[in-house]
Amino acid sequence: xxxxxxxxxxxxxxxxxxxxxxxxxxxxxxxxxxxxxxxxxxxxxxxxxxxxxxxxxxxxxxxxxxxxxxxxxxxxxxxxxxxxxxxxxxxxxxxxxxxxxxxxxxxxxxxxxxxxxxxxxxxxxxxxxxxxxxxxxxxxxxxxxxxxxxxxxxxxxxxxxxxxxxxxxxxxxxxxxxxxxxxxxxxxxxxxxxxxxxxxxxxxxxxxxxxxxxxxxxxxxxxxxxxxxxxxxxxxxxxxxxxxxxxxxxxxxxxxxxxxxxxxxxxxxxxxxxxxxxxxxxxxxxxxxxxxxxxxxxxxxxxxxxxxxxxxxxxxxxxxxxxxxxxxxx
Amino acid sequence: xxxxxxxxxxxxxxxxxxxxxxxxxxxxxxxxxxxxxxxxxxxxxxxxxxxxxxxxxxxxxxxxxxxxxxxxxxxxxxxxxxxxxxxxxxxxxxxxxxxxxxxxxxxxxxxxxxxxxxxxxxxxxxxxxxxxxxxxxxxxxxxxxxxxxxxxxxxxxxxxxxxxxxxxxxxxxxxxxxxxxxxxxxxxxxxxxxxxxxxxxxxxxxxxxxxxxxxxxxxxxxxxxxxxxxxxxxxxxxxxxxxxxxxxxxxxxxxxxxxxxxxxxxxxxxxxxxxxxxxxxxxxxxxxxxxxxxxxxxxxxxxxxxxxxxxxxxxxxxxxxxxxxxxxxx
Numbered sequence: 219x220x221x222x223x224x225x226x227x228x229x230x231x232x233x234x235x236x237x238x239x240x241x242x243x244x245x246x247x248x249x250x251x252x253x254x255x256x257x258x259x260x261x262x263x264x265x266x267x268x269x270x271x272x273x274x275x276x277x278x279x280x281x282x283x284x285x286x287x288x289x290x291x292x293x294x295x296x297x298x299x300x301x302x303x304x305x306x307x308x309x310x311x312x313x314x315x316x317x318x319x320x321x322x323x324x325x326x327x328x329x330x331x332x333x334x335x336x337x338x339x340x341x342x343x344x345x346x347x348x349x350x351x352x353x354x355x356x357x358x359x360x361x362x363x364x365x366x367x368x369x370x371x372x373x374x375x376x377x378x379x380x381x382x383x384x385x386x387x388x389x390x391x392x393x394x395x396x397x398x399x400x401x402x403x404x405x406x407x408x409x410x411x412x413x414x415x416x417x418x419x420x421x422x423x424x425x426x427x428x429x430x431x432x433x434x435x436x437x438x439x440x441x442x443x444x445x446x447x448x449x450x451x452x453x454x455x456x457x458x459x460x461x462x463x464x465x466x467x468x469x470x471x472x473x474x475x476x477x478x479x480x481x482x483x484x485x486x487x488x489x490x491x492x493x494x495x496x497x498x499x500x501x502x503x504x505x506x507x508x509x510x511x512x513x514x515x516x517x518x519x520x521x522x523x524x525x526x527x528x529x530x531x532x533x534x535x536x537x538x539x540x541x542x543x544x545x546x547x548x
Numbered sequence: 549x550x551x552x553x554x555x556x557x558x559x560x561x562x563x564x565x566x567x568x569x570x571x572x573x574x575x576x577x578x579x580x581x582x583x584x585x586x587x588x589x590x591x592x593x594x595x596x597x598x599x600x601x602x603x604x605x606x607x608x609x610x611x612x613x614x615x616x617x618x619x620x621x622x623x624x625x626x627x628x629x630x631x632x633x634x635x636x637x638x639x640x641x642x643x644x645x646x647x648x649x650x651x652x653x654x655x656x657x658x659x660x661x662x663x664x665x666x667x668x669x670x671x672x673x674x675x676x677x678x679x680x681x682x683x684x685x686x687x688x689x690x691x692x693x694x695x696x697x698x699x700x701x702x703x704x705x706x707x708x709x710x711x712x713x714x715x716x717x718x719x720x721x722x723x724x725x726x727x728x729x730x731x732x733x734x735x736x737x738x739x740x741x742x743x744x745x746x747x748x749x750x751x752x753x754x755x756x757x758x759x760x761x762x763x764x765x766x767x768x769x770x771x772x773x774x775x776x777x778x779x780x781x782x783x784x785x786x787x788x789x790x791x792x793x794x795x796x797x798x799x800x801x802x803x804x805x806x807x808x809x810x811x812x813x814x815x816x817x818x819x820x821x822x823x824x825x826x827x828x829x830x831x832x833x834x835x836x837x838x839x840x841x842x843x844x845x846x847x848x849x850x851x852x853x854x855x856x857x858x859x860x861x862x863x864x865x866x867x868x869x870x871x872x873x874x875x876x877x878x
Contacts, residue, residue: 376752376753379752380753380861383861384862387862397867397874412876413868413872413874413876416868416871422706422709422869423706423710423866423867423868423869424867424868424869424874425867425868426867481867481874483865483874530867531710531713531866531867531868531869532714532717532864532866532867533864533865533866533867533873533874534862534863534864534865535813535863535864535865536753536861536862536863537727537753537754537755537756537811537860537861537862537863538743538746538753538754538755538861539752539753539754539861541746542743543863544727544743544754544811544813544863546742546743
């Protein structure tokens with residue numbers, strides 16, 4: 219019998235057996251792994267999706283995206299309908315829902331059960347139902363821009379995309395869809411109102427001096443600025459459960475020394491409050507709402523010892539949208 | 549005889565005589581002057597008017613008023629009709645008419661015979677009929693802002709007042725009523741056009757990259773900037789008798805590093821060229837006009853070795869003019 223040189227050495231005989239055993243073990247392990255991967259495809263896919271989402275969201279620069287802050291009270295059906303719309307808006311980084319339904323659990327579980335979602339949505343349970351809860355400095359906020367929307371307001375995606383591009387050109391101002399004004403009277407007392415307050419016989423158009431924050435983009439640093447305001451301002455908002463937006467316009471106008479906001483004319487924006495099952499209508503239906511806002515203006519002038527609001531008559535629209543909204547004259 | 553001490557001195561006797569003579573002369577002169585003022589009341593009034601006008605015009609700050617520069621060729625009837633309109637526009641400081649009718653006397657006499665006029669109008673006789681004559685640094689120009697209007701273009705006063713207020717907020721850009729664009733093609737060659745060039749299927753509105761200077765406000769220092777450009781730019785305009793406005797947009801975009809102009813949507817603007825008795829239609833009716841402008845864009849890119857034009861989709865309108873052009877949505 220002619221043995222190969224391996225046979226002759228006892229150590230090498232042992233080596234072959236270990237080698238064979240190792241090979242068998244490896245083969246068995248590979249088969250088991252293969253079986254496992256075959257058995258758990260869905261879990262792996264979800265993880266891949268999440269990984270892709272994380273990479274994408276980290277890729278978005280903080281100037282190129284914005285955070286939606288939506289405060290909600292007693293209109294969860296509207297909220298969820300609106301979230302389904304806003305979650306898909308381009309350049310949205312994250313949603314922060316300010317949950318003012320005290321004692322009622324936020325719908326985290328429902329939200330997660332209906333995932334996956336395009337972007338993260340954080341429900342912030344509040345301790346008291348305050349109007350100014352939405353003006354906190356949220357640690358989850360990572361972007362330079364805030365999109366603030368009332369929980370009954372539906373703004374179309376083209377409107378949002380355009381208004382965000384306008385904000386990027388005017389980042390120190392509130393860029394939004396709802397203009398309002400203050401008027402001064404011969405007594406020196408101010409009043410609050412809208413288009414119907416246009417001075418008659420002036421013949422040369424209207425002016426606005428505020429852009430309401432409930433449908434607007436503004437710089438997220440203004441949340442910190444709001445927090446630093448005199449306690450009297452916060453107290454005024456708490457007492458009236460109103461006027462946080464008027465206060466923000468005062469604060470920003472004072473800060474930048476020019477008109478607080480730029481009005482972008484909305485093409486497709488609706489108020490859905492009539493569609494709620496809760497039977498709850500917004501704060502602005504209270505009898506005293508409008509008078510309160512005039513009251514707030516005069517209080518704020520008192521607190522700041524000045525009227526910092528400035529008038530503007532600039533109305534911005536998107537060139538060529540809707541199609542042919544500009545006709546060649548010459 | 550008791551003399552006063554004066555009588556005794558011979559020099560003093562002479563003094564009294566001189567004094568008496570002087571008094572008589574002065575009295576006579578006063579009477580004559582009085583007679584003269586009684587005889588020439590109208591001349592005095594005109595002089596008073598002129599003095600009042602001078603004081604008023606000197607009172608206008610150079611930032612609060614603008615100079616109209618209107619170049620004209622072969623349409624004197626339109627020119628005079630338009631001057632009657634523009635001379636009354638608020639905040640107008642002066643009009644400079646660039647008289648391109650070579651060999652024909654400018655209508656100074658006719659103009660003066662139909663005075664008085666609200667503001668001074670200077671007719672600048674040119675030595676050659678050049679498109680770029682209107683871009684000279686006129687010594688008569690005292691304001692920071694130029695309003696440049698073609699001699700067949702009627703822009704309403706509300707449009708002008710509003711656009712000027714917009715220019716005051718964006719003084720480094722051309723603020724005007726006629727937007728145009730360049731498009732790039734897959735070959736890298738550019739083409740020139742307007743609204744009808746909107747990219748199909750883009751779905752999100754149009755863009756413009758130029759605002760034509762023939763119906764616009766811009767900073768008067770840009771006239772100096774134009775004069776300092778390479779000779780090739782001036783030669784291009786002279787060769788084509790076209791494209792001075794495209795060149796200005798290139799120059800300004802390059803200078804400020806952002807979009808050269810802001811489009812203000814005109815409410816009431818018309819082209820009067822059909823109303824001329826001269827039978828002369830503007831340059832843009834020439835068969836090669838549009839192709840020339842595409843040609844100019846590519847030549848300018850060549851000269852500047854870059855494409856400095858930037859796109860914008862911002863369209864500005866006046867809030868509340870015409871009445872109720874903004875309806876409350878929410």
